[in-house]
Amino acid sequence: xxxxxxxxIGKMTITGVITxxxxxxxxxxxxxxxxxxxxxxxxxxxxxxxxxIFSFFHGSFTSIFWTVLGVEAKKKKGVK
Amino acid sequence: MHDMVGALTNFVDLDVMKVAYLFxxxxxxxxxxxxxxxxxxxxxxxxxxxxxxxxxxAVASNMCHKFPKALVGAIKRAKYGQVDVKLGLVIGVSAEAxxxxxxxxxxxxxxxxxxxxxxxxxxxxxxxxxxxxxxFVLRDALKTYRSGNTHEEEKxxxxxxxxxxxxxxxxxxxxxxxxxxxxxxxTIPLGFATGMLAATIAVGGFIGxxxxxxxxxxxxxxxxxxxxxxxxxxxxxxSFKYALHGLxxxxxxxxxxxxxxxxxxxxxxxxxxxKGYMIKLVMGLIMVIVLFxxxxxxxxxxxxxxxxxxxxxxxxxxxxxxxxxxxxLALIIGAFIVLKAMWQGIRAERKMAKEVLKHxxx
Numbered sequence: 001x002x003x004x005x006x007x008x009i010g011k012m013t014i015t016g017v018i019t020x021x022x023x024x025x026x027x028x029x030x031x032x033x034x035x036x037x038x039x040x041x042x043x044x045x046x047x048x049x050x051x052x053i054f055s056f057f058h059g060s061f062t063s064i065f066w067t068v069l070g071v072e073a074k075k076k077k078g079v080k
Numbered sequence: 081m082h083d084m085v086g087a088l089t090n091f092v093d094l095d096v097m098k099v100a101y102l103f104x105x106x107x108x109x110x111x112x113x114x115x116x117x118x119x120x121x122x123x124x125x126x127x128x129x130x131x132x133x134x135x136x137x138a139v140a141s142n143m144c145h146k147f148p149k150a151l152v153g154a155i156k157r158a159k160y161g162q163v164d165v166k167l168g169l170v171i172g173v174s175a176e177a178x179x180x181x182x183x184x185x186x187x188x189x190x191x192x193x194x195x196x197x198x199x200x201x202x203x204x205x206x207x208x209x210x211x212x213x214x215x216f217v218l219r220d221a222l223k224t225y226r227s228g229n230t231h232e233e234e235k236x237x238x239x240x241x242x243x244x245x246x247x248x249x250x251x252x253x254x255x256x257x258x259x260x261x262x263x264x265x266x267t268i269p270l271g272f273a274t275g276m277l278a279a280t281i282a283v284g285g286f287i288g289x290x291x292x293x294x295x296x297x298x299x300x301x302x303x304x305x306x307x308x309x310x311x312x313x314x315x316x317x318x319s320f321k322y323a324l325h326g327l328x329x330x331x332x333x334x335x336x337x338x339x340x341x342x343x344x345x346x347x348x349x350x351x352x353x354x355k356g357y358m359i360k361l362v363m364g365l366i367m368v369i370v371l372f373x374x375x376x377x378x379x380x381x382x383x384x385x386x387x388x389x390x391x392x393x394x395x396x397x398x399x400x401x402x403x404x405x406x407x408x409l410a411l412i413i414g415a416f417i418v419l420k421a422m423w424q425g426i427r428a429e430r431k432m433a434k435e436v437l438k439h440x441x442x
């Protein structure tokens with residue numbers, strides 16, 4: 001291994017912690033959350049917004065997670 | 081407050097096993113979706129129902145995990161230059177209309193023939209469409225594989241060349257994935273069909289991706305990446321519609337999302353190591369296997385409707401569990417091919433990098 005590139009472990013930790021906090025608060029407050037999210041009507045925005053927030057942080061975390069593990073996209077060699 | 085507790089009966093209790101199960105199914109589904117653009121979701125609705133989630137809540141929660149997943153996947157694959165956002169949005173909007181119409185048909189069938197009738201309709205749609213489209217896609221992939229031309233660029237089909245040659249003034253739009261102008265009068269019905277299929281069997285991509293490849297002439301890699309944009313547009317509209325009725329169980333959706341985002345990243349990375357025919361291969365294979373899974377259920381629904389002799393309870397149970405097992409198998413085979421292709425690609429690349437380094441030293 002060349003070991004030239006530094007692995008983004010700091011970034012992974014930050015997004016990971018945020019993701020864990022998000023999931024913990026969702027699962028620890030299930031009853032309150034379900035009662036609001038299940039109301040329908042204007043409350044329909046709640047699940048949509050939640051989905052965006054989770055996908056932003058967890059999406060970044062999972063992306064960096066695989067990079068840290070060394071699973072990365074093929075390096076381009078001028079193809080297409 | 082008591083009323084609210086009443087409303088909560090729609091939402092199941094979650095324990096560690098259920099969470100782990102959903103996480104895992106989400107992961108495998110995400111892996112496949114990241115690779116072929118969609119197709120991981122169909123197993124999630126029955127998977128949720130198998131742990132006691134009511135059908136409509138399962139459909140709604142599945143959809144609410146699908147659109148953020150598709151968004152993350154689309155962004156990832158856009159980084160690899162595989163996404164045609166314009167094509168995705170144009171088809172996505174017409175797909176949304178298809179979803180609404182498809183849902184309407186579902187409701188009318190349910191009203192007229194009950195649950196068994198609507199199940200039979202869904203299974204029949206599965207079998208017919210997967211047989212025709214899946215068979216075609218798989219045959220095409222195998223043909224490329226056998227011919228040994230797996231490294232050549234994909235050829236644009238005759239049909240796509242004809243579609244690209246038609247000029248209808250005022251409706252022509254340039255799409256970068258096709259590198260040609262195509263009339264939206266062609267893309268609208270394709271989107272509509274994609275949406276109708278999504279509303280019926282939960283995977284619009286089984287029409288969306290092949291139609292972008294064979295009818296419009298997009299390369300497989302771009303078609304499967306662009307499908308993620310379509311899935312995002314369709315899924316967000318659909319989720320909102322279900323959420324208006326309070327049917328989304330956000331816990332289920334987010335737990336599945338937790339697994340599927342790990343999967344979709346991996347599936348997207350996998351596409352950078354393969355040629356277009358691999359997308360077709362995985363997609364065709366999954367479609368054909370799922371076809372058998374659904375086909376097994378047809379006698380069950382037919383007997384419920386009185387269209388044939390009633391089946392023994394034991395037989396129904398066996399058919400149901402076999403059908404579910406085959407569905408899971410389809411996904412696992414798909415996931416296996418993706419992981420294997422990626423593993424080989426990564427190893428080959430590392431080997432080459434080492435050799436280059438060695439030569440450099442010498």
